[in-house]
Amino acid sequence: MTDETIGETPFPGTPPTDCPLCPRLVAYRAEQRLRHPGWWNAPVPPLGDPQARMAIVGLAPGLKGANRTGQPFHGDDAGKLLFATLAELGLATETPERWDVPGLFITNAVACAPPGNLPETGEKHACRAFLATQLSALPALRVVVALGETAHQAAIKAIGGKLPKYRFGHGAVHKLPSGVLLVDSYHPSRLNLNTGTITPEMLKAIFVAALELTNHGN
Template identity: 60%
Template structure:
């Protein structure tokens, strides 16, 4: 089990490729956040949401997870509908990313995911975890001490881990997945309805 972990430093040096992009973005867009994006909501809330990484025009710009782009629009629409957010503020939900810094082309490298995992694991205290996409799923399962061969990613899958946490899988809320119909609002709603059902047991 990982010990509690603080947020990464604003100038976190762990991933050279991400540092280089961050430096470039600070020159191109000096008014943007351009730093590791902190978790949003209450640590240890009943439900945690784990995403992939900050989007260029979303969290990397605004400094708030899933805020400012189309992925966040869908996610927060569902959270608001189910009473898990109010005016963009999470309610009983903790939102984190597997990787805290903007990766080139939205594709973090395995070494970058590994380097950032202690920050995820040190803050992932919720009994129910909704993983958005396969990378988030893999990182969350590993952070919680689970074994991937026994917890394979699939939309709508439910994984009960040895220490009692439950990981629920959803396709990522990316604009691409929305555009091709891989993920729809009803599909995402169903995953969070299951999370609420587990919360209330």
């Protein structure tokens, strides 16, 4: 089963279209709906395979990316590099309107686009239950790739670990209490790419390592 299956029936942990939990994000959604009525402008549901063995957790939808298209990472610079990397490794296939990612599950720590691409602490906390439900509904999950420190923290708390025990670091691998392995990566944002914090080669190396862990375990 692929993302099309998720599209027919909301995947467990998918926030409602008019989620009211974060007043600032609700107001921002309303503002964007007036400015861009043809955009998604709602919490972005996860993309991928309910039987995925690898999950990817990002920060939040980009205003002109996933907030426009309704698919995680689809339509912004970070998504271009992410999906190109996944495609190079045989993990994603582009179709006219979306990416197909059999075997993968892609979601975000925060489901709504935040002003300035920066969610506040309370918004991260409010969305964590959705992420926890999503990840717990993946029975075959072995590896989670966290893109950025916010995703790292969200994934650990969603799966049941404690932050002081697991320090974020690009390329770091953590074994969480559930047995799931967490692989850390810098976020492939335009800023990080422009500053050289991450390069396409660095991102590819992360997914080569994550794929190896997914296929062969620990």
